Amino acid sequence: MHTKIFGQPFSESKLRWHASDVTRIQVLIEWGGIYLDKDVVVVQKLDRFRNYEMTVDYEVYDLFLGTQTLIAGREALFLRLWLQQYRRYEADCWMCNAAVRPTKEIINRWPELVHRTTPGAFGASIEELCPMLYLRYEPDWRHKYYAIHLLMRANSLTDINYCLDRRPDMMTAVIDEHYVRQLNTTFGEIARDLLDFDV
Known part of the structure; x- marks a missing residue:
């Protein structure tokens, strides 16, 4: 380095x-x-x-x-x-x-x-991404973005306070396959797609 x-x-x-x-x-x-x-x-x-x-x-x-x-x-x-x-x-x-x-x-x-690109098409905007990923479900995410920055390190969020100020249940959550099975947000769907399982 x-x-x-x-x-x-x-x-x-x-x-x-x-x-x-x-x-x-x-x-x-x-x-x-x-x-x-x-x-x-x-x-x-x-x-x-x-x-x-x-x-x-x-x-x-x-x-x-x-x-x-x-x-x-x-x-x-x-x-x-x-x-x-x-x-x-x-x-x-x-x-x-x-x-x-x-x-x-x-x-x-x-x-x-x-x-x-169109602003945010590669997922650069934290202000837009945090709520879209972790606070709600965005049904059009597959068409709106080319790439999405998940703002994660290992299995936790890098901007956790900023992203989750309205989701205290996620503040302490370990984000793993058990947790994403029940998550009804855009991130939940992305994770389930990547892990190749349904709810």
């Missing part, structure tokens, strides 16, 4: 995430392809986006780049510019180099460098 970028040490408290952000950019520059966070579920084929040099999703509300699903051609110019902006690495800022600055300094300046 990288510990520095352009001679600047990564933040100790954010090392794992910031190093991962840089690694995904470097791998896509070298090889191109599709990057998915490990908690992203692909809902529809992504092949149509391979026709663009770079495809990104962005948050519905703040319109910053979503980094959990990236589709790129090898040596995409956007990726090279994105990596170069790490020369001004902001160690104390969680998403500045990964989402905020590439949006403000690159995409907003040269929008032709990326194909932007």
Whole structure:
């Protein structure tokens, strides 16, 4: 794992995430392809986006780049510019180099460098995703999204307080196959589909 970028040490408290952000950019520059966070579920084929040099999703509300699903051609110019902006690495800022600055300094300046999906089509918007996944059932999820970011690490939610403030039963739940059998939310249906069993 990288510990520095352009001679600047990564933040100790954010090392794992910031190093991962840089690694995904470097791998896509070298090889191109599709990057998915490990908690992203692909809902529809992504092949149509391979026709663009770079495809990104962005948050519905703040319109910053979503980094959990990236589709790129090898040596995409956007990726090279994105990596170069790490020369001004902001160690104390969680998403500045990964989402905020590439949006403000690159995409907003040269929008032709990326194909932007319909906002949230790769599941980048937490404000939309949390209630859709964990608080209600969205019958059209298979058609509305190409990929969905589940916001999970292992068998718990990463943004649990934000996502579940109205679902105290899920705050302490271990999300496993027994729990998802009875869950009447979009996430419950997605999990049952992935685990290949019916209620």
